[in-house]
């Protein structure tokens with residue numbers, strides 16, 4: 281089957297798109313290798329097995345030594361489909377592992393993905409362990425060497441990558457921007473499989489207001505290349521509409537959740553999920569009730585932090601005032 285083939289392409293000089301296996305719900309899972317003057321930085325590391333050894337094969341092919349020439353692995357965030365392969369790489373390399381402080385605990389203790397980030401109950405956790413998909417937690421934690429902050433610059437060779445904290449998809453999500461060629465490595469913050477920029481989901485630590493602000497900021501940088509993890513790269517005039525639609529759908533999702541809550545007076549997450557599946561204005565992860573629930577939870581927490589709604593145990597309601 282052609283979709284199961286992994287591939288690697290130098291899409292921009294010195295920027296290698298290494299695409300892992302195709303997965304049903306999340307599409308292909310990519311990592312990017314950025315090479316500059318004999319040094320390389322890897323952006324994300326895929327799952328435990330994909331793209332796996334292909335990363336070293338690409339380095340070998342271009343004459344780089346993965347032990348000495350790979351200087352850092354930058355993690356956009358610590359979800360299993362982006363850091364599952366990190367443990368394997370770190371056995372071969374002296375690269376420094378970098379992630380935002382809000383995802384450090386998750387990177388070092390992957391089981392928190394099920395208990396804190398998806399808030400699964402005991403039965404769901406058992407089912408999740410039997411899952412074979414890219415979100416399974418089947419790898420050990422990895423020690424973080426360096427914490428990323430908003431506006432940090434990562435320098436290697438003659439390349440500079442600017443860290444932009446986004447915090448929407450997960451509490452520690454960052455994207456990386458190469459200003460000279462306007463390349464944006466967007467991780468899962470602009471996650472548009474299958475070529476659907478309005479489609480997004482978050483874990484329970486995500487912040488939808490932060491996502492809206494970050495997308496505004498990213499748009500103002502006018503990237504020429506948008507390199508996401510779960511879909512094909514976008515270039516030039518295709519980039520801004522992708523960012524704009526991701527931005528608008530986040531606002532719309534928040535608006536829908538608030539509207540439904542106002543109409544009901546009070547509701548729990550299951551009720552809101554049921555009502556949302558009957559609205560067809562924006563695409564939501566219908567076929568994954570767990571991801572849909574996590575995204576609704578993030579929306580509710582965003583509204584709560586902004587003083588718009590309140591929570592009593594599992595019941596949410598709009599403020600009386």
Ligand SMILES: [Zn+2]
Pocket residue numbers: 357359449468
């Ligand atoms: Zn993710």
